[in-house]
Amino acid sequence: MRIDILTLFPNMFSSPLRESILGRAVEKGLLQIQTINIRDFTLDKHQVVDDAPYGGGQGMVMKVEPIARAIESVKAQNPSARTIYLTPQGKPFHQDLARRLSTQSHLILLCGRYEGIDERVRELFIDEEISIGDYVLTGGELAAMVLVDAVSRFIPGVLGSDRSAEEDSFFNSLLEYPQYTRPVEFKGCRVPEVLLSGNHSAISLWRRREAIRQTSLRRPDLLAKASLTDEEKGLLEEVLEVNQPMIAPAYRPGRDCGMRMKDKNEF
């Protein structure tokens, strides 16, 4: 997959795209990511990319011409590239949307700064608008990085041969079960006995139950949307007898883990 990122701050992308899993995906050629500085597409001496809004008001608006030329330069190489603008006005980003975008061969991501872009950029060039959440960033760059990261995980080979994004718990609309590694006891908090038992079917059952418990406690909205199997419905009933879902779950790792362990080990 090829991704062209149009931005005024290309340096922001250097380390996130070079480190770890994304870095390896780029090295392997699974991902081809290019940053393009919109300022390089100005024609005036001072390389102006923004101007005051017509009608007045505070802040500046990104000018249409440099963005138009930048997008056209990419489209000249591949007219079928899909152009996405990151904005709080866009459709909410979601795992399903990440999966769909991962099937595209070429994305153009436009990162806005200031008060945003001239509306005519939208009308003429933007295929899709996406928001990564209901909060205001200083620019679209971090949003673009979030999108690149989540989309890349769906590209075959990016996560390594034996792991697929489809296996993640979120794929089944559930939160992940709790994970533990050594030591077996820390500050009086022990790893649940079942995980030390070597009983693989018991471990699998525990994990499915804990995934349902965590989802029920923290994200009942996800559980409402999930299509549970009969077994999962049974696990939910068991869990609800012990834990009543809270409106705002307080997550305090460690502090009262003795109490929590007792609950968890009750089955």
Ligand code: 4HQ
């Ligand atoms: N911005 N999801 C304003 C965002 C944002 C978001 C990007 C800030 C666009 C002009 N982008 N600029 N939330 O807050 O995607």
